[in-house]
Amino acid sequence: MAPVTNYRAHTGAREDKHYKTTLFEGNHLMVGVNCLEPGQEQSVHTHDSADKVYIVMEGEGLFTIGEETHVAGEGSVVWAPAGVPHGVRNDGEERLTLLVGIAPPPGKH
Amino acid sequence: MAPVTNYRAHTGAREDKHYKTTLFEGNHLMVGVNCLEPGQEQSVHTHDSADKVYIVMEGEGLFTIGEETHVAGEGSVVWAPAGVPHGVRNDGEERLTLLVGIAPPPGKH
Numbered sequence: 001m002a003p004v005t006n007y008r009a010h011t012g013a014r015e016d017k018h019y020k021t022t023l024f025e026g027n028h029l030m031v032g033v034n035c036l037e038p039g040q041e042q043s044v045h046t047h048d049s050a051d052k053v054y055i056v057m058e059g060e061g062l063f064t065i066g067e068e069t070h071v072a073g074e075g076s077v078v079w080a081p082a083g084v085p086h087g088v089r090n091d092g093e094e095r096l097t098l099l100v101g102i103a104p105p106p107g108k109h
Numbered sequence: 110m111a112p113v114t115n116y117r118a119h120t121g122a123r124e125d126k127h128y129k130t131t132l133f134e135g136n137h138l139m140v141g142v143n144c145l146e147p148g149q150e151q152s153v154h155t156h157d158s159a160d161k162v163y164i165v166m167e168g169e170g171l172f173t174i175g176e177e178t179h180v181a182g183e184g185s186v187v188w189a190p191a192g193v194p195h196g197v198r199n200d201g202e203e204r205l206t207l208l209v210g211i212a213p214p215p216g217k218h
Contacts, residue, residue, distance in 0.1 A: 002179075003172075003174040003175075003177065003179070003187060003188045003189065003193075004172065004174070004179040004181050004185055004186070004187050004188070005185070005186055006184045006185050006186070007164075007184055007185075007186055008184055023186055023188070024162065024186070024188040024190075026160035026188075026190040026191060027160065027190075027191060028137075028158075028159055028160040028191060028212040028213060028218075029138070029160035029161075029162065029210060029212035031162050031186060031188070031210070049137075050137055051135035051136065051137040051138035051212075052138075053133065053138065053140050053210065055116075055164060055208060057184070063112075063113065065112040065113070066112075068112065070111075070112070070113040072113050075115045075116055075117055075166070076113055076114070076115050076116075077113070077114055077115070077116055077132055077133070077140060077208065078112060078113050079112045079113070079132070079133040079135075079140070080112065081133075081135040081136075082135060082136060082137060084112075099164060099186065101138060101140070101162060101210045101212070103137040103138035103160075103210070103212030103213065104137060104212065109137075
């Protein structure tokens, strides 16, 4: 892929679970788009050896980070360092579109 | 810092060079905000052992990635894998605000 793309060209929806796609992956970092329709969620999970960031591009999410929950809307940056359980649910009425970065990429940690 | 913040709370300007601040840093990933006023630039440089991503949140930048240049506006995701020279200049008339991710963080690679 060319080194520049717009996240809007990579959004989508699935009925059975939230939509995920990878934009870029190197040895150290993976960058992708996640879209959650209203009612969809990414279950709480933990990356023992990878740091993760979510950037809310559109919509609003209810994020779980460790023991805390946070409602985060457009422009929010959500941080889940290695070892901290994290997940997100779309309790809103519009699609939640997230950019995510995972370092190192899944499969490389 | 709390695990959720909005990038807009972390923008700023410097006269002498572009503005940089760190939002989050773990062992594997650093996430920060860079703001370039019109005319400012980040010189082309290379991280030999780190992957980098820029996300254009506001404004428009002229990015150099390897031998290529790309104009990228809001919503663009720009990828500079380890070893590839990269930089950005603000040739526009408004502030260019970027989220950046570097993995592993500077000082840890």
